Amino acid sequence: xxxxxxxxxxxxxxxxxxxxxxxxxxxxxxxxxxxxxxxxxxxxxxxxxxxxxxxxxxxxxxxxxxxxxxxxxxxxxxxxxxxxxxxxxxxxxxxxxxxxxxxxxxxxxxxxxxxxxxxxxxxxxxxxxxxxxxxxxxxxxxxxxxxxxxxxxxxxxxxxxxxxxxxxxxxxxxxxxxxxxxxxxxxxxxxxxxxxxxxxxxxxxxxxxxxxxxxxxxxxxxxxxxxxxxxxxxxxxxxxxxxxxxxxxxxxxxxxxxxxxxxxxxxxxxxxxxxxxxxxxxxxxxxxxxxxxxxxxxxxxxxxxxxxxxxxxxxxxxxxxxxxxxxxxxxxxxxxxxxxxxxxxxxxxxxxxxxxxxxxxxxxxxxxxxxxxxxxxxxxxxxxxxxxxxxxxxxxxxxxxxxxxxxxxxxxxxxxxxxxxxxxxxxxxxxxxxxxxxxxxxxxxxxxx
Numbered sequence: 001x002x003x004x005x006x007x008x009x010x011x012x013x014x015x016x017x018x019x020x021x022x023x024x025x026x027x028x029x030x031x032x033x034x035x036x037x038x039x040x041x042x043x044x045x046x047x048x049x050x051x052x053x054x055x056x057x058x059x060x061x062x063x064x065x066x067x068x069x070x071x072x073x074x075x076x077x078x079x080x081x082x083x084x085x086x087x088x089x090x091x092x093x094x095x096x097x098x099x100x101x102x103x104x105x106x107x108x109x110x111x112x113x114x115x116x117x118x119x120x121x122x123x124x125x126x127x128x129x130x131x132x133x134x135x136x137x138x139x140x141x142x143x144x145x146x147x148x149x150x151x152x153x154x155x156x157x158x159x160x161x162x163x164x165x166x167x168x169x170x171x172x173x174x175x176x177x178x179x180x181x182x183x184x185x186x187x188x189x190x191x192x193x194x195x196x197x198x199x200x201x202x203x204x205x206x207x208x209x210x211x212x213x214x215x216x217x218x219x220x221x222x223x224x225x226x227x228x229x230x231x232x233x234x235x236x237x238x239x240x241x242x243x244x245x246x247x248x249x250x251x252x253x254x255x256x257x258x259x260x261x262x263x264x265x266x267x268x269x270x271x272x273x274x275x276x277x278x279x280x281x282x283x284x285x286x287x288x289x290x291x292x293x294x295x296x297x298x299x300x301x302x303x304x305x306x307x308x309x310x311x312x313x314x315x316x317x318x319x320x321x322x323x324x325x326x327x328x329x330x331x332x333x334x335x336x337x338x339x340x341x342x343x344x345x346x347x348x349x350x351x352x353x354x355x356x357x358x359x360x361x362x363x364x365x366x367x368x369x370x371x372x373x374x375x376x377x378x379x380x381x382x383x384x385x386x387x388x389x390x391x392x393x394x395x396x397x398x399x400x401x402x403x404x405x406x407x408x409x410x411x412x413x414x415x416x417x418x419x420x421x422x423x424x425x426x427x428x429x430x431x432x433x434x435x436x437x438x439x440x441x442x443x444x445x446x447x448x449x
Contacts, residue, residue, distance in 0.1 A: 082114060091118045109139030116148070125152045129161070143169050143178040147186050157249035159193060159256055166190050170209065183213055191225070195234055196242050197259035203229055211435075220403045220410055223435055224396070227420075230429070231393045236266040254283055258290055265297065273297065286315055288324070295327040304334050322351035326358055329365065338369045354428030356385045388426035395420045399436075410439055 085094040098115040102108060116131040129152035135145040150165035169178060169186040178186075187210040194203035207226040211219055240263045246256035261276030274297055280290040291314060298307040308331050311324075318324050329344035345362035352358055363378035398416045410417055417440045424433035 086114075086118050086121065091122050094118050107136050107139075109135040109141060109145070113141065113145055113148075116145075116152075120152060125156050126158075128152050129165075133165070137176065142176065143182050147182045150186065150189065154189070154193075157245040159197075159246040160250055160253045163190065163193060163255075166193075170206070170213075180214060184210060188225075191229070195229070196239050197255050198239075198262050199255065199259075200229060208431075219435070220439055223432065223439075224400055224403060227396050227424075227429075227432060230427070231396065236263045239263040240267065254280060257283075258293070261290075262293060265293075270297075270301075288315075288318055288321055291318070292321065292323045292327075295323070299327060299330060304331065307331055320351065322348040322355065322358065325351065326361060329361060333361075333365060333368075338365060341365045342369055354385055354426075356382045356389070359385065384426055388423045392420075392423050392427065395423050 082094050082097055085091075085097070095115060095118050098111050098118070101111050102115070105111065112131050112135045116128040119125075119131065120128040129149045132145040132149040132152065135142050139145070146165050146169035150162040150169065153159075153162035153165060166186040166189055170183050170190070171178075187206050190206050191203045194200070194206070204226065207222065207229065211222045211226065214222055240260065243256050243260040243263060246253055247260060250256070257276060258280045261273045261280065264276065265273035274294075277290050277293050277297065280287075281294065284290070291310065294310050295307060298304075298310055307327060311328055311331060314324065325344050325348035329341040329348065332338075332341035332344055342362065342365035345358065345365050348358050349355070349362050359378050359382040363375040363382065366372075366378065367375040395416070399410070399420045402410045402416050404411070417436050421433040421436040421440075424430070424436065
């Protein structure tokens with residue numbers, strides 16, 4: 001309220017919250033007369049810059065989304081066009097097209113395999129293997145991709161990665177069975193790799209898995225492959241050359257390092273073999289294979305103290321290996337404990353009944369203990385094993401000639417099957433002998449009416 005010129009009060013038209021005394025603006029923003037002060041110029045410039053920046057960011061995001069949509073919406077060449085690009089050697093362009101397609105459909109196994117093929121043609125084998133590995137598990141040609149992945153890795157000497165791919169290729173999967181051609185090819189490549197590394201037990205397991213997977217008509221040829229493992233070996237020089245490449249490409253490949261140490265020992269490189277074996281023991285202290293190799297090294301050197309020390313360092317689960325019992329027997333025999341040595345050799349022979357060296361050591365211990373009859377029987381048994389081993393290669397060659405080259409039941413009229421089965425029995429290959437006799441039974445003509 002304010003007073004007029006007559007001294008009367010009249011109502012104010014200004015709301016009370018806008019009166020001078022109730023101005024919500026701080027004192028710094030009011031002039032002397034009570035009005036608001038204009039904002040500084042720098043504040044107005046900052047607000048304008050913020051608005052312009054927001055509009056610029058929004059425009060950039062809209063443009064990026066439009067470009068993204070245009071890129072993914074444009075038509076791409078089909079597989080036929082890409083194949084012609086690759087045939088002309090235009091691999092860069094083909095790979096760019098395939099990568100654009102895979103951005104839209106990352107689970108397209110066919111595009112992955114085409115991309116791997118193009119990369120392999122350029123020499124980028126690790127990249128090709130990586131693309132083959134990314135083919136989905138449910139893709140119809142996944143097992144082919146796994147086999148080719150292993151081939152790509154082996155060509156760049158990455159044996160451990162190649163083994164993993166081939167093992168996945170032959171793995172049993174009822175929902176995604178492996179085509180027999182790739183199962184057999186992967187199994188053969190694994191056996192070759194294991195032969196290079198000296199892993200004979202694993203090679204036999206792979207071949208028996210292949211034997212169970214193939215049909216009855218193909219089993220005789222698979223069994224021949226299995227029996228060749230008993231007589232055929234890769235030379236130490238060839239193994240050293242391959243294994244050195246494997247270790248250079250993948251220093252953490254433990255199996256190749258162990259195989260290289262064994263091959264070095266065969267070639268007389270004692271220092272390198274010993275250092276390699278000790279490094280393998282340090283990397284895997286619970287694995288008995290390098291420890292058994294170290295026992296062989298001490299035995300060949302005649303280092304009885306080293307042999308005893310290595311036996312004392314064995315882990316607790318070493319009671320099931322015949323080679324370890326054999327070396328325990330040697331240590332006991334050298335210390336004059338003939339009875340304990342004979343017991344150790346006996347346990348070794350029970351675990352490895354067709355090892356002629358173990359039979360000889362047990363016979364020697366029995367003779368020194370005064371049990372000549374037992375020693376003579378063991379020597380006769382050893383001679384039978386040696387005779388069987390001497391004739392095994394010729395018998396296998398003769399049996400191979402009666403097996404059809406492709407597949408089928410052996411056509412054996414000269415008793416080659418039974419001869420080879422008898423030699424298998426003498427060498428402790430009971431499963432192989434039973435398989436051979438089952439083929440002979442299948443080849444017999446049905447009884448007459």
